[in-house]
Amino acid sequence: MTGTYPHVTLNNGVSMPALGLGVYQSKPEETTAAVVAALNTGYRHIDTAAAYFNETEVGEGIRRADVDRDDVFIETKLWITDYGYDAALHGFDKSARKLGVDTIDLLLLHQPLPSAFDTTVAAYKALETLLADGRVRSIGVSNQSPTELQRLLSESDIVPAVNQIQLHPYYTQPDWQAENAKHGIITQCWSPIAGSYTYNGNERNPFEEPTLVELGRKYGKTPAQVMLRWHLDHGFSAIPKSVKPERIEENFDVFDFALTANEIAAVDALNTGVSGSIDPDVINLTDHAYVIPE
Structure with missing residues (x-):
């Protein structure tokens, strides 16, 4: 692999590797090996969450890899059952203990929880305390709409460094991107490669999308690599998930080419405006009250 591993500078001056390994839906028994494979491949950013129930395995992978802890950017997220000021402080303690670290590089609130947004604000104030x-x-947030972000900003003191949102070529969320950029917030993208996607009753496969296939042919890359390059060329952070070593390596091999402005626009044009996933605003304490164990 050639090229430089890109970083983005957060609004508090912290440098974050732009490409990370995501472990959403990675089974605990597969997570440690995936983290070791990623770090030994060259990744220096791992994204997990309390509600993924694999923070312990992420921590074990970091310890087993041939990489110093100080060289790894660790990101995790608090679940809604640990919102509120004191509960969020305790949520941090649980995550740090499972990860086996004293300091977490980036801590996010996992969902906006509009049905109890006062507890979201209180949890964010706890994050401000942890930062101080x-x-x-x-610190940052995830899945916060422009309206929710504006409210959070009006009731807190520190602008989030990151807003992690669903974003891929079929769902680009330009309004959310613009609101993040307006406040100097990095847009971080979950589900950056889209996967199976249904639009107007028709399933679309990004790995067969003509625009992505043609660009891949031009650069000697796969459609997945083209999509990840598109994220990086936009200045986003992307956290693709895989537990397969060969796919982990493939996803990291995207630093030796760049898309032109016209090619970026061609990928932008694939946007359908349809999520294809759950609306974050329906996440609530009645249906999603996962208990995060000690």
Whole structure:
């Protein structure tokens, strides 16, 4: 592989590797090996969450890899059952203990929880305290709409460094991108490669999408690699998930080419405006009250 591993600078000056390994839906028994494979491949950013129930295995993978802890950017997220000020502080303690670290590089609130947004704000204030105490290096949110983000900003003191949202060529969320950019917030993309996607009753496969296939042929890359390059060329952070070593390596091999402005626009044009996934605003404490174990 050639080229430079790109980083983005967060609004508090912290440097974050733009491409990371995501472990959403990675089974605990597969997670440690995936993290080891990623770090030994060259990744230096791992994204997990309390509600993925694999933080312990992520921590074990970091310890087993041939990489110093200080060289790894660790990101995790608090679940809604640990919202509220004191509960969020305890949620941090649980995550740090499972990860086996004293400091977390980026801590996010996993969902906006509009049905109890006051507890979202209280949890964010706990993140501000953790940042002031040096227990986290940066803080942020996930799945927050422009309206929710504006409210959070009006009731807190520190602008989030990151808003992690669903974003891929079929669902680009330009309004959410613009609101993040307006406040100097990095857009981080979950599900960056889209996967199986249904639009107007028709299933679309990004790996067969003509625009992506043609660009891949031009650069000697796969459609997945083209999509990840598109994220990087936009200045986003992307966290593709895989537990297969060969796919982990493939996803990392995207630093030796760049798309032109016209090619980026051609990929942008694939946007359908349809999520194809659950609406974050329906996440609530009645139906999604997962208990995060100690």
